[in-house]
Amino acid sequence: MLRLDAAGHLAYKRLPSPQMISPVSPGRAHCITIVSCILLAMAVAVFAAPEQTANSATQIRSVLQAQQDSWNRGDIDGFMNGYARSASTVFISEDTIRHGWQTVRHRYKQKYSNRAKMGTLAFSDLEITLLSSDSAIASGRWRLKRVNDQPHGRFTLILKRLPEGWRIVHDHTSAAPQKS
Numbered sequence: 231m232l233r234l235d236a237a238g239h240l241a242y243k244r245l246p247s248p249q250m251i252s253p254v255s256p257g258r259a260h261c262i263t264i265v266s267c268i269l270l271a272m273a274v275a276v277f278a279a280p281e282q283t284a285n286s287a288t289q290i291r292s293v294l295q296a297q298q299d300s301w302n303r304g305d306i307d308g309f310m311n312g313y314a315r316s317a318s319t320v321f322i323s324e325d326t327i328r329h330g331w332q333t334v335r336h337r338y339k340q341k342y343s344n345r346a347k348m349g350t351l352a353f354s355d356l357e358i359t360l361l362s363s364d365s366a367i368a369s370g371r372w373r374l375k376r377v378n379d380q381p382h383g384r385f386t387l388i389l390k391r392l393p394e395g396w397r398i399v400h401d402h403t404s405a406a407p408q409k410s
Contacts (some may be wrong), residue, residue, distance in 0.1 A: 235305045287358045290389055291366055293351055301351040306342065314390065314397040322402040323376050334401075349376035364391035372403065382406050 293312050300308030313319050313331055320327065321334040328334055342348045356370040366389045373382040388400035 272356060283360055286360055286363075286391070286396070289360050290366055291356065293389070293398075294356065294368065294370075298353055300349050300353050301348060304345050304348060305333070306338050306348075310338065313400050313401070314392060314399045316399070318399065320400045322400075337379065346377065349374040349380075365389065366396070378409065381408065 246337060284323040297309050297312040300306075300311070310331070311336060315331045316328045319331045319334060320329055321337070322328075325376075328337055351406070352373045352375070354371045356368060357366045363365060367383065368387045371382065371384055373380060383403060385401065385403040389396045389397045389398050
């Protein structure tokens with residue numbers, strides 16, 4: 231390093247030699263690695279969460295829209311694609327609990343055996359709350375428009391992200407009293 235000495239002459243001064251950093255013990259190195267990984271994972275989660283939340287909500291809305299579209303085409307099997315094809319799928323309505331995808335499908339096929347009984351389905355007031363990266367609750371209103379009546383009510387769904395996408399694993403649907 232160059233600098234002026236007391237007499238004003240340019241003088242070269244040697245920089246101090248770098249100090250040796252003492253080696254870190256293996257245990258401490260392991261701890262530093264773990265803490266670094268945790269901090270990195272947290273940073274990724276914080277920055278990725280809003281996008282993941284928006285994508286998940288959009289995907290869930292798409293499942294419900296596909297159900298509505300299938301219903302309105304008279305396609306109960308297409309409607310049932312929104313449910314997890316599992317024996318543990320739960321459907322609650324009319325004071326009855328039904329277990330299993332096949333049981334739920336049978337109930338829909340029996341209760342809505344023709345287009346007149348199916349009417350036109352509309353979902354509204356949809357609210358989606360993500361519980362984790364692979365589970366969510368959706369609630370809203372349903373309404374059927376049929377020639378002789380317009381039954382309606384509310385639903386609460388629990389959805390899980392499965393390999394095939396978001397699917398309903400628990401459905402609690404209630405009907406509002408019919409007006410005379």
